[in-house]
Amino acid sequence: MSPPSRGLRGNPLMTLLTSALSTGFLLFGYDQGVMSGIILSPSFLQTMGFPSPVVLGTLVSIYTFGAIFGSILSAFTSDKLGRKRTLIFGTVLVFFSGLCMSISRDRIQFGISRTIVGVGIGYITSTTPVYQSEVSRHEQRGWQVCCQLTTMLIGLALAYWVNYGFYFRPGEAQWRVPLALQCVFAGYILVVAPFLPDTPRWLLRRFPDNLERGREVLARLRGKEEEDAEVKLEVEEILKAVDRESKAEGTWGELLKDNNGVKAHKRFYLAVGIQFMQQMTGINIVTYYAPMLYKTGLGMSEEQALLLGGYTQVWYVLASFATWYIIDRVGRRVLFISMALGMSAVLVGEGLATASGTQLGAVMAVVCLFLFEGCFTWGWMACVWIYPPEILPLGVRAKGSALAAAADFIGNWLVVQVTPIGVEKMGWKFYLVWAAFNLVNAIVVWMLYPETGGLMLEAVDHVFADEIDGTIFEHGRLVDKLQWSRVKVAAEAMN
Template sequence: MPLQGNALLALITCLTATGFLLIGYDNGVFGGVINGTGFQKTFSNPSPGLLGTIVAIYEIGCFAGSIMTAFIGDRLGRRKTILLGAVIMLAGAGFQAGVSSAGAMIAARIVAGIGMGAINSTCPILMAEVSPKASRGRYVAAQLSTLNLGIFLAYWVGYGFTNYVTGSIQWRIPVVLQSVFIIVIIVLCLAIPESPRWDLSHGNNERALETLALLNARPSTDSLVLEQYQAIDEAVQLERSVGAGTWAGFFSWKDDELKSKRRLFIACFLQAAQQLGGINGIIYYAGTLLKTTGLNDHNASLVSGILFTWFFIASFIPWFLIDRVGRRPLLLVCISLMSCTFAAQAGLIWKVETTGSKAAGAAATAVLFLYMGLFTTGFQAVVWVYPSEILPLQMRSKGSSISTAANWICNFAIVEMTPSAVANIGYKFYIIFAILNALWVPVIYFLCPETVGLALEEVDFLFASSRIRKADLPKDDLNYLELDNGVLHDFKLDTAVDEV
């Protein structure tokens, strides 16, 4: 018999969690080995500019993979898109581990990035589409804990190999180890069903009903399963009736009555803002940044590992907050404090640069720990669940891919410029991110409504025109649909369900 209920949900969670683990490991692995003698010797002591390109070009591949997924992801489905990305990435991992020149490494990282773009665009959608609405945020937060676990593993593996192994295997083995996670993804993709929401939107009605029954561990004739099926089907019909999610609508000047383009803009803004806030400058170059606090190479590498151990531990905080406090409060509070930490960091690094103060260096190191805790509690936790929640079903694959592409291209810009910026402008590097994070707060306050506790089909009505709110729902089904300070209060549909 096929897996049902919590067992099936656990299997899907393992798949998406391994996808996020791979994201974290691949993001962190080069930060742990680029300063090692093995890597430096293999690539003839690359300049900061070339080093930045070798590391950052991966993001260009991820950007390309995300754009590719915008065109093919909705045709293939969630499961096959992740599978395709894993196969491409497996080839890229072997390619990276075998090269010995900068040009070949750049090409290999682009290939791996294309695969990652497909995985990264699709895993959050799959998880959002099968998770219970009351705990959807927690499920995605769990994925982010595995992402941070990947970064943690990458740094400690890099630390061990760069300090206790010599030669090119110092970096080749850490790079090829990602293949273990990729193979797990491939195996799990072959074992899970397709998302019932994708099936319903593509006419696979019987398979969608069967999957809903499996997820609930109930017969397909059960009233709860039929209510879920009906709610998703009604959302599909409504979105089609207003033209939501079509390429024609995407390129038109006028938005549809479900505000699909506005919702896509919010998704793209949050993904871009996360990267332009500076996080991957720290993740990729933690060792480099820690050396500016006065640490030597070995201690900087050791503290990097401790920093990302803390990053992993702190990622459990949003498990208990995101579905209780809500998405908006976590974003607004944590990003405000992140801006303050960058401002403090600029002052402390200025003190180190001008006086060599060890106390200022120690404080600057502590501030990095504070920043990483704030980031994973607020921005990191929300940015991967919120876009998948607010995008309409007909646009979910395209929109998630485009917003993820925005994340990766901004990631590229930050990772490319960080080595040169740290070398040339010193403490002013942190002032840039203090200002940018402060700018995100009012945008989020005015543009991002609360989605906590809503079924994905209910989110349409956060953005729907008044005509749809009043005319397209039976009067008895609609209690109220009023937004107050970004929160939809007392929203209820009789067809809404407690699960999935």
């Protein structure tokens, strides 16, 4: 009997596939946000033996170490087993370890379970952007990855509101139910994913002696027949990319080499850099510590801080829908630069408003946090997660994307560690540090990062390949800042 998805073609198949991949990022968002309320639960603190601030911080941040580890491990399975089976494996880890978290009886069991949840999330977040990028049409790739990031924010907001709802419920249900809820989302992926196809790009590269398999999957995804001219052209371009990289072995070392003229090493540095820079925007100050900022910085009660933290995340979700419209129309590069400058300005305003100590200043500080989240989601949310799969060559895409995701989690951990100390020691001046980082981010993107929006993944090779004009990385440095015009040149090279 054929799996149910074999009857699906075109948009229905893409909808099912995108829903499963987006749920993976919903898990990511939920796990990021759920601990912000859990650590305020008296029942949780009692069960964990009233941990010190250091131990409590470790229980929160140990998840990030697991995610770093999982991101790196995913590269081994993604190339060998495929994107689909790697996603399933990561989700299985989240399902069972999430269940163990919800029934934990001491801090050791909780810490081990949370670490394994992090490993699973590392697998999921490293794999799903690559998976989505490799199955999407080039003109729709941006907004379909945006779906994943919007569901991540829905997961984040859901975590805040679930925490708020169970805050008024006495006993262990106050924290056990919110933790158990993640198993529901993981369960959906485990039900749907086995019936989805793997990516045609992975199939064509992994099984060169069975091209029919990859061609058939691509035709189903596009809703066309295998003999359709569009399908044939896309298969041809994928095979050309595979042929260009045929001398490379797809090993970790290939990430640090030219890789047959497609500049894999330069592209790898850009991929890792953009994901680390995402964390240097300071977004996880708000993600993890919004209630704390409202409580300690603005003098709100615990209940008020939790409530406003929930409203902050609702705005975060609503703002993200605008990115669906603009990401493929405006492009990645303009959004990176303009929104980094916007976040820099808003954080200066946040610091000054907090420093004023007035009621008006408190209101303006809240407004600035809302504007900050808006600028981030419009420019540095989906754009960052889609950029590494877009810019990396096919042969090292999984490995490069995995290390880029690991860089994101490393930056995440750094921000989570320094924020409580920074807020305590520097007060409002701490916001100015992140304003400066955002200014640096804008300059770095302007100087180094090319536009990838609207191009087939194989066309990005032409942005970097020597065959264009041999000057992109002339004398080891970038020339002409990889302007928008180079995208046109690359597109012409595909014809």
